[in-house]
Amino acid sequence: MSKKAYFYIDDVIWPYRDITREKPASIFDHHLLKMLKEAHDRYGFKVVLNSFYRTDYFYGDDEFTLADMTDAYKEEWEAASDWLKIGFHAKQEFPDYPHVNADYEDMKNLYERFKKEVIRFAGEKVLSTACNPHWLPISKEGICALRDCGIKMVSVSTGDRQEYNGDESSLPYGHAFRLLNNRKPETMVFGRNSRNEAIKYSICGYNHMSEEETKKIRFTKDVVFDEETGIYFKKFWNGVCLNLTPLEEIEADMAKSLEHDYSFSATHEQYAYPDYFAYQPETRDKLFKMCEIYEKNGYEYIFIEDLIEE
Numbered sequence: 001m002s003k004k005a006y007f008y009i010d011d012v013i014w015p016y017r018d019i020t021r022e023k024p025a026s027i028f029d030h031h032l033l034k035m036l037k038e039a040h041d042r043y044g045f046k047v048v049l050n051s052f053y054r055t056d057y058f059y060g061d062d063e064f065t066l067a068d069m070t071d072a073y074k075e076e077w078e079a080a081s082d083w084l085k086i087g088f089h090a091k092q093e094f095p096d097y098p099h100v101n102a103d104y105e106d107m108k109n110l111y112e113r114f115k116k117e118v119i120r121f122a123g124e125k126v127l128s129t130a131c132n133p134h135w136l137p138i139s140k141e142g143i144c145a146l147r148d149c150g151i152k153m154v155s156v157s158t159g160d161r162q163e164y165n166g167d168e169s170s171l172p173y174g175h176a177f178r179l180l181n182n183r184k185p186e187t188m189v190f191g192r193n194s195r196n197e198a199i200k201y202s203i204c205g206y207n208h209m210s211e212e213e214t215k216k217i218r219f220t221k222d223v224v225f226d227e228e229t230g231i232y233f234k235k236f237w238n239g240v241c242l243n244l245t246p247l248e249e250i251e252a253d254m255a256k257s258l259e260h261d262y263s264f265s266a267t268h269e270q271y272a273y274p275d276y277f278a279y280q281p282e283t284r285d286k287l288f289k290m291c292e293i294y295e296k297n298g299y300e301y302i303f304i305e306d307l308i309e310e
Contacts, residue, residue, distance in 0.1 A: 219260030
């Protein structure tokens with residue numbers, strides 16, 4: 001069996017806004033989608049756009065929601081559905097950990113709104129049945145709601161789960177308040193490996209696996225079925241996050257997983273935008289470097305939910 005590679009982009013909302021307002025001849029005239037199509041045409045690349053339902057006021061009072069998205073390009077989205085899909089991420093970028101203590105009805109209502117709009121403007125074939133929740137943690141109720149809406153697989157956080165000790169200063173960015181608000185029994189904390197030093201102590205929800213459990217399947221195509229919720233679990237990430245990895249370090253970082261059957265990499269939307277404060281002009285170079293490395297090492301691109309069928 002061939003080696004598999006998976007890639008997604010988190011935090012996607014701005015291309016939908018741009019396409020609706022600018023009315024290009026093709027969705028692939030948009031600078032981000034154009035780059036992705038070039039990668040697909042050259043390398044057989046596949047990608048999931050893990051998307052927000054609306055823009056966030058953090059960037060200014062210019063609200064755009066998926067309900068505003070034009071359906072003028074629906075046939076083009078559908079024609080590309082074999083390599084380009086849209087997945088649910090969150091309602092908007094902030095607050096952090098939006099789903100960690102989600103109630104069933106709130107999660108179900110939000111996802112159904114998201115799903116309705118994606119089907120309207122892009123078609124059902126474009127909708128991913130895997131979910132990488134924003135900041136990862138999601139409550140058990142939230143997972144059950146996603147299951148009842150058609151989601152089959154959810155990504156997990158990994159590390160040593162611990163009870164929260166009540167020390168607000170142990171969590172950055174006011175995350176202690178996110179943990180405590182409407183807290184569910186499964187909401188705890190864990191230590192994780194991250195290039196971002198600030199979040200090495202983080203919140204976890206129901207979708208969490210110990211480091212020991214994760215090691216058994218990290219670089220394999222195996223998935224874990226959770227009997228209590230009827231959802232498949234997999235740590236989607238085991239490769240590089242392109243926006244966190246300097247161009248000259250991508251090859252060395254990817255080498256850690258390339259001898260295995262399954263490798264995953266990702267990035268975030270914002271870094272491809274020149275008006276973003278942390279814009280990375282080398283975004284395209286990073287993507288194509290990753291694609292070249294996967295091609296050289298015999299990987300075939302998949303969507304993560306394809307692993308359920310293998």
